[in-house]
Amino acid sequence: MECAGAPRKPLCASDGRTFTSRCEFLRAKCRDPQVEVSRGPCKETSRCVAEKKYTEQQAKKHAFVPVCNPDGTYSEVQCHIYTGYCWCVTPNGRPISGSSVFNKKPRCQGSKQERNSDRSKTRFSIE
Secondary structure, eight states: OOOTTSOOOOEEBTTSOEESSHHHHHHHHHHOTTOOBOSSOOOOOOHHHHHHHHHHHHHHHHSOOOOBOTTSSBOSEEEOTTTOEEEEBOTTSOBOTTOOEESSOOOOOOOHHHHHHHHHHHHHHHO
């Protein structure tokens, strides 16, 4: 997207950056769809502070967040939104080796053998 002839009207984005035109903002939004237009003018911040804020926001998007059942136990399938991988876990939330798949839901057995194996590992780590 070429922005050379775009009208120059500063625009504040949700990540704290100021863009010189709507065109430049839209170009940035192509790279990061989470960026939105902020209401009001941007507060004057240093480049370092703006970069720090932006990086912190990006880091939050990349963090894995476990999925829990209504009773507080781990969901049998866990997925990392950023990487697209999903895997099966034991009742204690430990990943089951070899169950990871990309962009689809894995088949989890939920067998008693896996659960007993996980419990025995827990007992050894507690003792």
